[in-house]
Amino acid sequence: MVYVNGINMHVAEKEDPVVLFLHGFPELWYTWRHQILAFAASGYRAVAPNFRGFGNTDAPPSITSYTCLHVVGDMVALIGSLGFDQAFLVAHDWGAMVGWYLCIFRPDLIKAFVSFTLPFQPRHPKLKPIEGMLAFFGDDYYMCRFHEPGKMESEIAEYGAAAVIKKILTDRKPGPPILPKQNPFGNLRDIDDIKLPAWFSDEDLKYYASKYNHNGLHMYMEVGSKMMCRY
Incomplete structure (x- = not known):
């Protein structure tokens, strides 16, 4: 458990440098359980969080606490808590939406981004x-x-x-x-x-x-x- 952006966040992690895996719906960090082991064996620090409201991560009661700014802020704080200036990002489904927002708001934090099932969609x-x-x-x-x-x-x-x-x-x-x-x-x-x-x-x-x-x-x-x- 790590304390980031006002919440306790559950993460699964192994080794170093950091690759951040973001899950979709209806998924959890568990989606990446095989990839965590494979990347760790290759020398990366594989980190797979549960988003706020998911699994053992805190679930603030108000739905207004789940805007893109809240969720992206969690990821910014998480990367900072890991002690890295940048992270590789691998994301699926609406986790990939978080990834796109993260690339828009804080591109300086992302070394490279792999998006599964969700292409970039500029806002109308x-x-x-x-x-x-x-x-x-x-x-x-x-x-x-x-x-x-x-x-x-x-x-x-x-x-x-x-x-x-x-x-x-x-x-x-x-x-x-x-x-x-x-x-x-x-x-x-x-x-x-x-x-x-x-x-x-x-x-x-x-x-x-x-x-x-x-x-x-x-x-x-x-x-x-x-x-x-x-x-």
């Missing part, structure tokens, strides 16, 4: 990201459904964190991820019948579910959607 001068998503994908698009606090909690509760994570990480339907207002994750029996892929074990699922249950899955959805869509 007039259109907010959430407005663009609504226009292109409709209000059932997953980020639009997550954006308004309190709307999906009861639906999520019916399934439970393990079932929701399992559905998200194994879904292979083409097209944008849509969560209909009725049965957003499909039939519960269908979820029980899903076979996990070779790269994702029952043990992995139990780990993710236990950590997401720690603060409540709704907090994670709101954190990501607020940071990516509102600001």
Whole structure:
């Protein structure tokens, strides 16, 4: 645990010089568990934090504490706490969005950046990201459904964190991820019948579910959607 930017942040790390791994949703530092070992074996200091609100990192109660400036500020403070002037950055999904913001606000801290699944998207001068998503994908698009606090909690509760994570990480339907207002994750029996892929074990699922249950899955959805869509 390290104290940065007003919160206690959980990090997994090994060796040196520093490579910072940023997770996506619904993920945790655990996503990078194999890469941490591989990079450490190559002589790097591999560091994978849990973002604020995730896992064992502090979860401030107010949603206003999760703007891009808060989350990027956490990463700036984390790099400083490690005693390095610069870090290699490897990031996935909305963690990559944090990475892009970090490169925009503090490019001096980033030695090189690898972004998975998320290309650089310059901000539209007039259109907010959430407005663009609504226009292109409709209000059932997953980020639009997550954006308004309190709307999906009861639906999520019916399934439970393990079932929701399992559905998200194994879904292979083409097209944008849509969560209909009725049965957003499909039939519960269908979820029980899903076979996990070779790269994702029952043990992995139990780990993710236990950590997401720690603060409540709704907090994670709101954190990501607020940071990516509102600001």
